Amino acid sequence: MPRFLTLVRIDERNAPTDAPGPEFDERMGALFEEISKAGVMLDTAGLAPTAEGTRITWSGGKFSYTDGPFTESKEVIGGYSISRCKDKAEALEWAKRFLEIHPEHWDVTVEVREIAEG
Template structure:
């Protein structure tokens, strides 16, 4: 069965100051329990802010390093999940359900990609 990487994209500058509501936490917990019991979820986590990250770039035969935050970037990967689904349609359905548990004051995008296992 194919595996899928879902990258959760956020705009770090527009994350609600108050964070998520207790109700959203309950909805998220219920969804994570459901997807885990279904045997679909292999791994998931949120990521620390870009201010705590470093980019390593290879260009022109040289390495360069840039410490965060990355102000020129509007959207960053704020978390991920690795799922094992029967097909892309099922992986997208789980991503949709993940997005829908968020409070309305959040703007979140999921990019779902199949892991190349050839």
């Protein structure tokens, strides 16, 4: 079965400051339990803010380093998951269910891409 990488994209500059509440944590925990029991979830995590990151660029045979935050970026990767699904449709369905748990006033985007295997 193919593996899929789901990238969670957020706008760090306009991220919600309100905590989503205990019901959010309960719903997310239930989804993670379900997806894990189904044997789909291989790994998932949130990422530290871009202020703690560094970009390395290779151009013209030289490296350049840029420390975060990356203010020129509207959206950044805030988290990821790696899943094993029967097809892209199943991967998209899990991603949709993940998004539905978030409060309606939050703006969250996910990008689902199949991992190229040999």
